[in-house]
Amino acid sequence: MIFQKEHIRLILEGKKTQTRRRHVRVLKLGRVYRIQRSWYEWTDIRIVITRAFQQRLGDITEEDAEKEGGYAIEEFRKTWEKINGNWDSAEVVWVYEFKVYQPKNQTPL
Numbered sequence: 001m002i003f004q005k006e007h008i009r010l011i012l013e014g015k016k017t018q019t020r021r022r023h024v025r026v027l028k029l030g031r032v033y034r035i036q037r038s039w040y041e042w043t044d045i046r047i048v049i050t051r052a053f054q055q056r057l058g059d060i061t062e063e064d065a066e067k068e069g070g071y072a073i074e075e076f077r078k079t080w081e082k083i084n085g086n087w088d089s090a091e092v093v094w095v096y097e098f099k100v101y102q103p104k105n106q107t108p109l
Helices: 005-012 062-067 073-084
Strands: 018-021 032-036 042-056 092-100
16 A cells, blocks of 8 residues: 555554545455555555445544544645545545554564
């Protein structure tokens, strides 16, 4: 999964535990995914999907915006527009909740 550099930092700080995505290919619950900075730049950070559901963009709650990285709803909307180009409150997107994956014999990040 590709994340912006700032969002990777927020993931590692435990402030970003949710992401909204426009895509057809659904991520699998319980699966571990490696974080990318771009299509060609991978990190060693992995996340595990703990919840997946669909939601209209306009139905995001204050709690959800907070899970997206500590945003208020309007801040999240501006971030979404910066990354995705436009905001359509009726658009249905995939919402993924996740946590940083740590193999059993590894010290915490």
